[in-house]
Amino acid sequence: MKTIIDTTMRLTEHFTLGEMCYSATAEAKQIPNVPLKQHITALRNLCERCLEPVRCQLGLPIKVNSGYRCPLLNQMVGGVSTSQHLKGEAADITIPRSHRPFGHPTDEQAARLILKYAEQFADFDQLILEHSATTWWIHISCRINYRLNRHQVIR
Ligand SMILES: [Zn+2]
Secondary structure (H helix, E strand, O other): OOOOOOOOOEEEOOEEHHHHHOOHHHHHHOOOOOOOHHHHHHHHHHHHHHHHHHHHHHOOOOEEEEOOOOHHHHHHOOOOOOOHHHHOOEEEEEOOHHHOOOOOOOHHHHHHHHHHHHHHHOOOOEEEEEEOOOOEEEEEEOOOOHHHOOOEEEO
16 A cells, blocks of 8 residues: 655644655655654654744754654664654754854754753753764654653763
8 A cells, every 4th residue: 555645744833744754865765755644643743842842942944854764764874773763753953054043053063052942942752962974963852652751861
């Protein structure tokens, strides 16, 4: 059965289902990264409790590098098998270069700024400052059962 999803569907005011499922790797490798209904519910929860409050308090757009990942995509990007991205409970985010405030031009500074706002305004399970050899980002997650959120910050 092939499922068609409406990528233009708004999960919250500033976040669409399409951007929560977009992945440059999925695009390049032609992996159909299609969420199930429960994943969409989890993504909406993540947007409502984490991404939207951070976006609104910060007053700047948030770029989602990776949100939901199907098992194949998660494997391709080297994600662990227990990754919350598989459940639609996590997103890797940054501030787009074109919108970074004065004094925060680098990926690391943008990530640290998000971290500061997320700690204060998001209802998160885990908030992790992550980086590769070339870039920095914030991994933020919210459990579908948000009452179980651990509010754990890892720098
Ligand atoms: Zn992540």
